[in-house]
Amino acid sequence: MGAFLDTFLFLIWFLSESSSLFSSCKLRKQFNFNEMHKAGDVILGGLFEVHYTSVFHEPTFTSEPNQLSCQGFDPPGFRHAMTMAYAIDEINKNPNLLQNVSLGYSLYDNCATLVIGFSAALSLASGREEQFLLQETCLGTTPVLGIVGDSFSTFSIATSDVIGLFKLPMVSYFATCSCLSDRRRFPSFFRTIPSDAFQVRAMIQIMKHFGWTWAGLLVSDDDYGRHVARSFQSDLTESIGGCLAYSEILPWGDNPAELKRIVLLMKKSTARVVIVFAHQIHMIQLMEEVVRQNMTGLQWMASEAWTTAAVLQTTRLMPYLGGTLGIAIRRGEISGLRDFLLKTNPDKSNNHRNRMVSQFWEYTFRCKFAPPPAGWVEASGGALCTGQEDLASVETEFLDVSNLRPEYNIYKAVYALAYALDDMLRCVPGRGPFSGHSCAALQTLEPWQLIHYLEKVNFTTTFGDQVSFDENGDALPIYDIMNWQWLPDGKINVQNVGVVKKSASKGEELTLDEENIFWSFVFKQPPQSVCSESCSPGSRMTRKKGQPVCCYDCVACSEGKYSNETDSMECSSCPEDFWSSPQRDHCVPKETEFLSYQEPLGICLTTASLLGTCICAVVVGIFIHHRSTPMVRANNSELSFLLLASLKLCFLCSLLFIGHPRMWTCQLRHAAFGISFVLCISCILVKTMVVLAVFKASKPGGGASLKWFGAGQQRGTVLLLTSIQAVICTAWLVSASPVPQKNTQYYNDKIVYECVVGSTVGFAVLMGYIGLLAILSFLLAFMARNLPDSFNEAKLITFSMLIFCAVWVAFVPAYINSPGKYADAVEVFAILASSFGLLMALFGPKCYIILLRPERNTKKAIMGRGITKMEM
Numbered sequence: 001m002g003a004f005l006d007t008f009l010f011l012i013w014f015l016s017e018s019s020s021l022f023s024s025c026k027l028r029k030q031f032n033f034n035e036m037h038k039a040g041d042v043i044l045g046g047l048f049e050v051h052y053t054s055v056f057h058e059p060t061f062t063s064e065p066n067q068l069s070c071q072g073f074d075p076p077g078f079r080h081a082m083t084m085a086y087a088i089d090e091i092n093k094n095p096n097l098l099q100n101v102s103l104g105y106s107l108y109d110n111c112a113t114l115v116i117g118f119s120a121a122l123s124l125a126s127g128r129e130e131q132f133l134l135q136e137t138c139l140g141t142t143p144v145l146g147i148v149g150d151s152f153s154t155f156s157i158a159t160s161d162v163i164g165l166f167k168l169p170m171v172s173y174f175a176t177c178s179c180l181s182d183r184r185r186f187p188s189f190f191r192t193i194p195s196d197a198f199q200v201r202a203m204i205q206i207m208k209h210f211g212w213t214w215a216g217l218l219v220s221d222d223d224y225g226r227h228v229a230r231s232f233q234s235d236l237t238e239s240i241g242g243c244l245a246y247s248e249i250l251p252w253g254d255n256p257a258e259l260k261r262i263v264l265l266m267k268k269s270t271a272r273v274v275i276v277f278a279h280q281i282h283m284i285q286l287m288e289e290v291v292r293q294n295m296t297g298l299q300w301m302a303s304e305a306w307t308t309a310a311v312l313q314t315t316r317l318m319p320y321l322g323g324t325l326g327i328a329i330r331r332g333e334i335s336g337l338r339d340f341l342l343k344t345n346p347d348k349s350n351n352h353r354n355r356m357v358s359q360f361w362e363y364t365f366r367c368k369f370a371p372p373p374a375g376w377v378e379a380s381g382g383a384l385c386t387g388q389e390d391l392a393s394v395e396t397e398f399l400d401v402s403n404l405r406p407e408y409n410i411y412k413a414v415y416a417l418a419y420a421l422d423d424m425l426r427c428v429p430g431r432g433p434f435s436g437h438s439c440a441a442l443q444t445l446e447p448w449q450l451i452h453y454l455e456k457v458n459f460t461t462t463f464g465d466q467v468s469f470d471e472n473g474d475a476l477p478i479y480d481i482m483n484w485q486w487l488p489d490g491k492i493n494v495q496n497v498g499v500v501k502k503s504a505s506k507g508e509e510l511t512l513d514e515e516n517i518f519w520s521f522v523f524k525q526p527p528q529s530v531c532s533e534s535c536s537p538g539s540r541m542t543r544k545k546g547q548p549v550c551c552y553d554c555v556a557c558s559e560g561k562y563s564n565e566t567d568s569m570e571c572s573s574c575p576e577d578f579w580s581s582p583q584r585d586h587c588v589p590k591e592t593e594f595l596s597y598q599e600p601l602g603i604c605l606t607t608a609s610l611l612g613t614c615i616c617a618v619v620v621g622i623f624i625h626h627r628s629t630p631m632v633r634a635n636n637s638e639l640s641f642l643l644l645a646s647l648k649l650c651f652l653c654s655l656l657f658i659g660h661p662r663m664w665t666c667q668l669r670h671a672a673f674g675i676s677f678v679l680c681i682s683c684i685l686v687k688t689m690v691v692l693a694v695f696k697a698s699k700p701g702g703g704a705s706l707k708w709f710g711a712g713q714q715r716g717t718v719l720l721l722t723s724i725q726a727v728i729c730t731a732w733l734v735s736a737s738p739v740p741q742k743n744t745q746y747y748n749d750k751i752v753y754e755c756v757v758g759s760t761v762g763f764a765v766l767m768g769y770i771g772l773l774a775i776l777s778f779l780l781a782f783m784a785r786n787l788p789d790s791f792n793e794a795k796l797i798t799f800s801m802l803i804f805c806a807v808w809v810a811f812v813p814a815y816i817n818s819p820g821k822y823a824d825a826v827e828v829f830a831i832l833a834s835s836f837g838l839l840m841a842l843f844g845p846k847c848y849i850i851l852l853r854p855e856r857n858t859k860k861a862i863m864g865r866g867i868t869k870m871e872m
Contacts, residue, residue: 033108033120034070036081036356040104041442044088044417045124047117047149047159048081050074050109050356054116070111073363075398076406078356079341080173081107082398083407084148086340087414098422101442106144109356110151114158117150121159125166145447146171146417146454148410153177153224160186167448171416173409174329176304177223178231181472188451190469192412193304193329194477196224196277200232202327202479202500203275203301204239205510213242213550214531215301216271218262218286220278221249224305228277241567243531243548245271250282259289267295272529277303283312290320299527302326307482308405313492323520324484331480331496332408332463338401346387358385364396365389405480412467412475420453466503477502485518537564538584540571557584560748577742579749590744594753595658595821595828602658605828612651612835619843620644626850630859639683639690639714643842646680650835654828661740666755670738671729673831674766678725680838681773681804682718684797688780690714691794725769732762743820752820771808777801796842803837 034050051070088103106124110117127143146169150156156175163170164187171190172180178197180189194202207215217232219225229247236242246265251258263286266274276283283306300321306312307326346358346369362368367385391399401407427439433452434440440449458468469475481498498512521527535541535554540563544551557563557571562580574580578587596602623632623640632640653676656669736759743752757763778801781794811830818826849856 033116033123034111034355034359035109036085036105036107036354038085038088038104040088040092040102042101042421042445043104043106043144044084044414045121045144045147045149046081046084046105046107047110047120047124047147047151047155048077048084048107049112049151050077050081050359051111052077054111054113070109070113070116073359075360075363075396077109078360079398079400080151080406080410081109081356082341082344083334083337083404083410084414086334086337087411087418089340090336091415091418098418098425101421101425103418107356110149110155112152114152114155117152117155118158118162121147121150121163121170125163125168144168145421145445145450148173148413148417150175151406153180154222156180156189157186157223160189164188167446167451169417169420169447169451169454171413171454173413174406178227179223181474183472186473188448190413190416190454190473190475192409192416192467192475194479195474196228197231198474198477198502199277199303199327199479200228200235201239201508202477202510203232203303204236204242205500205508206301206325206481206512207236207242207273208240209510209512210526211534212273212299212527212529213240214245214271214529215242215273215275216245216266216269217247218250218274218276218278218282219247220282220305221252224279225249225277228303232275232277237549241550243550245269245531245548250276250278250286252282254285256289259286260293262286263289263293263295266298267293270531272297272527273299273301275301275303276306278305280306280309280311282306283309287312287317287320291317296320297521297527299529300324302482304329304479308403308494313484313494315490315492318484318486318492319520321484322486323518324482325497325517326482326484327500328480328482328496329405330408330465330478330499331403331405332411332461332465334401334404334407334411335462337404337407338399341399341401342392344391344398346385360398361385361387361389364391364394364398408463412461412465415459415461416454416457416467416469416475417450419459420450420457423453423457424450481512483517486520534566535563535568536585537566537568539563540568562587576744577751590749590751592753593747593750593820594660595824597659601821601825605825605832606655606658608832608836609651609654609828612832612839613648615839616644616648616651619839619847622847622850626857629850629857631846631850631857638711639687639718640843642718643680643683643687646676646683647835647839649676650680650831654831654835657824657828657831661753661755663740666738666740667733669755670757670763670766671733674729674770675722675725677770677831677834678773679718679722680835681770681777682721684801684838684842685721685773685777685780686714686717688777688794688797689717691797692780692783721773725766728762728765728769732759732766735759736762746819750820754820754823767808771805774801774804774808778805793842796845800838800841803841804834807834807837 050073052072052074054070084107085105088105091097092102108117108120108124110120124144124147147163148171150159150170150172151174153175154177156170156172157177157180160170160180164185167188169188169190171192173192175191176193176196176199178195178200180186180191181195181197207213215236217229219229226249229249233244233247236244246269248262248265250262276286278286296319298320300323302324304327307324307328312321344357344360346361347354358369362385365383365385367383367389369385404411424440424445425442427433429439430437432439434449440446455469455471455473458466460466465478466476478499478501480496481500483495483497485493485495487493495516495518497514497517498510500508500510502508517526518524519526531548531551532541532544532553535552539554539556541552542555543549544553557580560580561571561573562584563571564585571584574587577590579590580586581588595605597606620641623637623644626632627637649672653669653672656665656672659665738755738758740753741756743754744750746752778798781797781801807830811826814826815823815830
């Protein structure tokens with residue numbers, strides 16, 4: 001907050017001092033910067049962290065340079081600045097780019113301090129000349145046309161807020177805050193490093209690849225960390241259904257109590273993956289506490305801010321940080337850079353214009369130039385620098401070009417500005433994008449004109465990476481994926497194991513070389529980091545109350561539902577004709593149920609039906625063979641044969657109730673059943689009436705009754721009674737025919753194939769008519785039960801009708817309460833039971849006498865018994 005307050009006060013001062021600018025056009029303030037310059041037709045500015053700390057003295061803003069000092073020379077930071085110088089030198093030598101136009105540069109050190117970086121940016125925007133040429137129009141030498149920098153997100157936010165007012169393009173190589181993609185607030189900001197929004201998605205892509213849905217998040221207490229914290233949780237949940245076990249802010253400065261609390265929280269958590277979006281200094285402080293509490297067994301994921309931090313890659317920390325996976329700025333190859341760096345040499349004649357080179361020289365060779373620049377910290381040692389020292393003879397990070405990451409972004413940023421400028425200068429008059437289709441002229445170039453071309457720039461680096469900017473000023477993002485490997489010999493290697501990028505055609509892509517990843521775990525495999533184990537197919541997830549979305553229980557799908565994916569949120573219902581498998585992971589066709597010929601029940605009923613039919617055939621054979629005997633002749637042989645034929649039909653019609661219901665079987669089964677039984681009962685009824693008529697005729701004056709029961713009348717009566725049933729069946733089939741249907745009401749997991757009667761009234765009339773004839777036959781037979789023995793068939797008819805009625809009375813409730821195929825089985829059983837009852841009761845005693853007691857099968861025996869009883 002102190003840095004922001006200083007910047008705010010400075011801005012108020014700057015504006016007040018500039019209020020008289022239009023009257024005098026005189027530079028009111030001159031700052032002393034650590035800088036480096038090169039002349040050119042067009043000047044590009046640059047902001048770099050060459051020193052990593054600074055010290056201010058009161059008053060903060062004065063004209064005295066000795067009130068400000070930068071400390072802690074950073075050779076990699078100076079290499080960044082020299083990379084921009086090299087890129088400009090390479091462009092100037094390229095005959096195909098910016099022909100007849102030379103580029104120059106003005107590079108400043110921000111000293112890792114917001115106020116200095118902000119001041120340097122304003123100096124680049126306004127120029128450093130003491131007096132403009134014409135006071136009326138304030139025309140002076142051309143200021144910078146674009147700025148490469150700044151390195152920090154916070155610095156870039158503050159600077160771009162003001163630089164944007166000048167419409168001066170600013171291309172950052174290291175500021176990643178996603179907030180800088182706000183085009184309305186930062187209309188002139190571009191960057192060649194991916195934003196944190198993509199870095200977050202890249203992290204989530206890696207987590208998704210390894211199935212990590214439960215993680216902890218640590219962020220720094222600045223714009224960089226706060227924006228990540230806001231977006232990470234929502235993106236994690238939306239992309240992979242994951243969530244954060246904790247989200248903590250790492251403090252600035254020395255705060256051991258807070259770090260102890262955070263590490264204790266990490267130890268208690270079940271999350272095995274820890275994601276850290278913070279700066280190198282935060283990780284140094286955090287790891288001190290991690291080592292103190294000896295917290296191992298974590299999988300660290302590093303943001304680009306500390307992925308390649310050499311200070312953390314020590315044998316002391318590798319037991320804890322070994323196996324770390326990190327997002328790193330894309331590494332590139334810049335051929336010729338090392339040779340260019342080796343040519344670095346201080347210009348003693350113009351030392352104040354190239355202070356950064358002088359300070360690098362003093363730092364590297366532990367010497368000092370005389371006199372030292374006022375206000376800047378002198379190098380240690382008392383030797384004087386000659387400027388002739390051999391740079392190739394010393395070991396310095398400055399010359400290490402094996403891992404060019406920020407440098408590669410700087411290189412791309414400079415080339416992006418150069419290509420945009422080249423496109424602008426190639427404009428054909430009359431076809432330009434500006435007012436009146438005009439083009440920009442070299443003598444009157446304005447920074448805002450360059451923005452138009454910078455938005456459309458599109459080129460490919462010599463390393464093969466495409467560079468272009470989207471509508472938010474962000475370049476096509478690409479990151480390397482790094483792995484911290486602890487080799488058996490004790491050496492530490494940070495290995496590139498993959499890449500994550502976004503292309504215009506294929507979208508976001510993740511490529512990982514898993515075989516080369518080092519895992520710091522017992523089985524050398526990636527860890528498991530989930531709040532709850534995955535729900536297997538056949539189950540669904542249910543949230544645990546009061547816990548994050550990725551903490552859940554697994555509940556098996558209910559019957560009739562399934563889930564065929566891991567971690568299903570819901571179970572799907574099976575289609576109508578399907579049912580869930582025992583594992584509930586897929587649907588299977590429902591079992592079909594009907595009274596089948598292949599099942600034991602169907603086989604038994606079929607056997608009984610055929611047995612009854614065979615018995616009828618045997619009885620017919622016996623009666624035919626003994627047709628001349630008194631037993632056959634005395635029992636109305638014609639009706640007996642017709643009765644046997646109808647019984648055979650009754651046995652056979654039961655077969656229509658067995659097997660898969662079809663339309664024709666459904667229509668035929670009840671019709672055949674109804675007509676067969678009516679034919680059978682009609683024969684019995686006529687037989688009973690004949691018995692009664694014969695008995696009546698045996699009495700005096702009763703002979704006239706026999707004329708109504710001759711053979712013709714008997715046949716006619718049977719035919720008439722049967723025809724009535726045929727009419728009932730025909731009307732039923734025409735009005736509401738029985739049809740087959742699939743019934744799913746009886747069982748959830750079965751389909752019952754059955755015949756629905758169609759018209760309940762038709763079925764009731766059919767059954768009622770059979771019952772009416774049966775009751776009438778029973779009553780008549782019961783009345784004739786005490787006739788003489790010669791006419792004792794009435795007793796058999798009475799007994800047979802009693803069996804018949806008992807069977808069908810029992811049938812009704814059993815049929816109503818039997819589901820599916822068992823209803824058909826009950827009906828078949830009733831048909832067979834009643835048929836067997838009639839067959840055995842009516843023809844069993846007769847066959848017994850015919851076959852086993854032939855001495856009683858004589859007219860004398862039959863008539864004798866009758867006379868004896870009558871006489872008695």
